[in-house]
Amino acid sequence: MPHSCWLSLVSALGLAAGAALAPAGAEDANLALDALVACSDETNPEYAADGQRAGWFWEAHWPAWLEVDLGRVCALSEVQVFLWWGNDKRHYRYAVETSCDRIAWTERVNERTNAAPSTSEGRRHAIAPAAARYVRLHVFSNSVNAAVHVREFEVYGRAPEAP
Numbered sequence: 001m002p003h004s005c006w007l008s009l010v011s012a013l014g015l016a017a018g019a020a021l022a023p024a025g026a027e028d029a030n031l032a033l034d035a036l037v038a039c040s041d042e043t044n045p046e047y048a049a050d051g052q053r054a055g056w057f058w059e060a061h062w063p064a065w066l067e068v069d070l071g072r073v074c075a076l077s078e079v080q081v082f083l084w085w086g087n088d089k090r091h092y093r094y095a096v097e098t099s100c101d102r103i104a105w106t107e108r109v110n111e112r113t114n115a116a117p118s119t120s121e122g123r124r125h126a127i128a129p130a131a132a133r134y135v136r137l138h139v140f141s142n143s144v145n146a147a148v149h150v151r152e153f154e155v156y157g158r159a160p161e162a163p
């Protein structure tokens with residue numbers, strides 16, 4: 001990650017210089033909940049960050065992306081992805097990348113060859129240590145049809161205190 005991004009986070013969280021971020025812990029919150037959400041086609045992306053893991057979803061034709069703006073650089077530990085699930089055992093292929101400035105991106109999750117069926121349990125991916133403000137989910141395909149359905153996208157970590 002960019003050095004300046006890391007230093008600003010260390011300062012904001014009150015960590016000692018050179019400190020390592022802890023892995024996901026009980027104190028970590030879903031920072032994506034009700035955050036500003038954008039997507040590649042601007043159709044109802046807010047359904048992906050409304051706290052409801054089932055029910056309505058953001059829909060698009062793949063490939064498509066959904067991006068959460070956490071508002072400031074945060075210390076991230078994990079993402080959880082809830083896509084459409086049903087009786088058809090469909091699987092989705094996707095990736096997750098993060099950025100501090102929306103210019104330089106770092107890939108954190110690579111599920112381009114995923115074949116595990118989507119379920120109500122969602123899928124969890126540890127990404128610590130990651131300092132980022134923007135978290136983008138790319139969906140490349142699903143095994144049943146040409147649609148992307150993101151029911152919920154959760155980003156866990158710790159946010160610095162508001163200035």
Ligand SMILES: [Ca+2]
Binds near residue numbers: 047050056152
């Ligand atoms: Ca939802």
